Amino acid sequence: xxxxxxxxxxxxxxxxxxxxxxxxxxxxxxxxxxxxxxxxxxxxxxxxxxxxxxxxxxxxxxxxxxxxxxxxxxxxxxxxxxxxxxxxxxxxxxxxxxxxxxxxxxxxxxxxxxxxxxxxxxxxxxxxxxxxxxxxxxxxxxxxxxxxxxxxxxxxxxxxxxxxxxxxxxxxxxxxxxxxxxxxxxxxxxxxxxxxxxxxxxxxxxxxxxxxxxxxxxxxxxxxxxxxxxxxxxxxxxxxxxxxxxxxxxxxxxxxxxxxxxxxxxxxxxxxxxxxxxxxxxxxxxxxxxxxxxxxxxxxxxxxxxxxxxxxxxxxxxxxxxxxxxxxxxxxxxxxxxxxxxxxxxxxxxxxxxxxxxxxxxxxxxxxxxxxxxxxxxxxxxxxxxxxxxxxxxxxxxxxxxxxxxxxxxxxxxxxxxxxxxxxxxx
Numbered sequence: 001x002x003x004x005x006x007x008x009x010x011x012x013x014x015x016x017x018x019x020x021x022x023x024x025x026x027x028x029x030x031x032x033x034x035x036x037x038x039x040x041x042x043x044x045x046x047x048x049x050x051x052x053x054x055x056x057x058x059x060x061x062x063x064x065x066x067x068x069x070x071x072x073x074x075x076x077x078x079x080x081x082x083x084x085x086x087x088x089x090x091x092x093x094x095x096x097x098x099x100x101x102x103x104x105x106x107x108x109x110x111x112x113x114x115x116x117x118x119x120x121x122x123x124x125x126x127x128x129x130x131x132x133x134x135x136x137x138x139x140x141x142x143x144x145x146x147x148x149x150x151x152x153x154x155x156x157x158x159x160x161x162x163x164x165x166x167x168x169x170x171x172x173x174x175x176x177x178x179x180x181x182x183x184x185x186x187x188x189x190x191x192x193x194x195x196x197x198x199x200x201x202x203x204x205x206x207x208x209x210x211x212x213x214x215x216x217x218x219x220x221x222x223x224x225x226x227x228x229x230x231x232x233x234x235x236x237x238x239x240x241x242x243x244x245x246x247x248x249x250x251x252x253x254x255x256x257x258x259x260x261x262x263x264x265x266x267x268x269x270x271x272x273x274x275x276x277x278x279x280x281x282x283x284x285x286x287x288x289x290x291x292x293x294x295x296x297x298x299x300x301x302x303x304x305x306x307x308x309x310x311x312x313x314x315x316x317x318x319x320x321x322x323x324x325x326x327x328x329x330x331x332x333x334x335x336x337x338x339x340x341x342x343x344x345x346x347x348x349x350x351x352x353x354x355x356x357x358x359x360x361x362x363x364x365x366x367x368x369x370x371x372x373x374x375x376x377x378x379x380x381x382x383x384x385x386x387x388x389x390x391x392x393x394x395x396x397x398x399x400x401x402x403x404x405x406x407x408x409x410x411x412x413x414x415x416x417x418x419x420x421x422x423x424x425x426x427x
Contacts, residue, residue, distance in 0.1 A: 021108065024047070026046050026134065027134065028046075028075075029051075029199065031201075032077075033210065035078075036088045036209065037168065037175075038174060044076075044130070048075055052075060058413075060420075074094055075094070076092040078125065079123075096108065109125070140168070140221055145166060146169060148166040163179065165179055165180075166178050178224055179223070184216070185217065190218045193220060193292070194208070196266060202257065205257060206277060209221045225285040226277045228276070228278075229284065233355055233357070235356065242426075244422070244426045248422040248423050250284060250355060251415070252419035252423065254284060257286045265295040267293050268286065268347075270292075271318065271348055272350075273354040274288075276351070317362065317370060318347045320342070321404055324374040324377065344412075345409050348412070349402055352394070383399065384402065391422075394422060397410075397419075
């Protein structure tokens with residue numbers, strides 16, 4: 001029998017390098033927000049989840065452990081230095097069987113050291129973090145949120161009442177840079193975004209830390225993942241090749257993120273440059289899930305109203321034709337749209353156009369009125385013309401995003417592959 005010194009901080013238990021490690025059953029999203037406020041080197045071991053399997057299934061280079069059976073590995077999550085890793089938490093897949101229990105610590109830590117030595121980035125493990133039962137409401141203490149200024153006016157949005165950068169500081173823990181979005185009470189986009197993001201944990205998806213409320217507003221608290229991609233539009237470069245290389249690199253990252261959402265059966269429905277974040281290292285994160293919907297087994301919510309009181313809820317310039325078609329025989333006079341991953345593909349093509357067009361970087365620049373765009377697409381069955389300075393090979397790929405029949409439209413998986421091939425061409 002062995003003894004371990006235990007410290008408690010805000011109901012979280014820290015075990016200082018014990019002889020025996022604990023494998024926890026916790027969600028990756030819970031781990032990400034719990035470790036974010038801890039000091040570097042804090043870690044925990046957890047069992048794999050379906051989220052890990054989804055991420056593994058879309059990796060370009062699969063390690064030998066990918067082929068292991070469902071119960072033959074665990075995940076080591078480590079709080080790392082963002083300056084080196086461009087993220088707060090790194091996850092390492094380590095092979096494991098029940099027979100390892102007697103020497104679990106030494107075997108797993110040896111695997112970890114082998115992985116990080118290959119990367120030449122070593123984070124020394126310090127404290128093992130044992131998490132309490134997850135707060136399913138994801139509520140935060142507003143007293144821990146500081147530095148907000150909603151009068152700055154730099155973060156516009158159609159469905160929120162202001163946004164601000166700030167800090168999340170828990171007692172005796174590290175301060176975390178955050179981005180806070182506030183919404184008026186009973187805003188349906190607040191609850192929708194909260195419900196969708198609670199289940200997501202992927203590098204290229206914005207990280208939700210939680211929410212809180214006051215008498216007037218509801219607040220969503222995110223990791224500070226950079227600025228809106230629209231701030232970089234149009235993408236510039238010293239040569240056409242360098243410019244196109246940057247464009248397809250962004251396209252590759254977005255397609256990869258959208259593959260993850262597709263595996264999660266989530267349709268974003270508002271994929272534009274304004275709703276994608278880019279950090280100082282050039283890494284992107286998909287954001288703004290207020291319109292997102294998820295297909296649940298036995299319930300298909302992917303057919304949803306795209307008009308309200310005669311006005312579009314969505315941006316008409318980014319809608320696929322199947323999303324603007326009137327469904328006859330309906331009990332109401334509203335327009336209904338069939339949203340799917342393929343309608344997100346259509347929007348992806350127009351987002352790529354935004355990266356190339358001159359400011360204000362709005363698709364269909366020759367159409368002045370937004371209300372005329374649905375007719376151009378749905379009735380006249382026309383697509384976006386090749387923008388000036390857009391490489392022909394790239395435009396050929398974008399045309400596959402705008403095939404009228406969704407079933408024939410290119411997939412995000414194929415888009416990712418084509419973006420990667422174009423990157424080699426422009427290199």
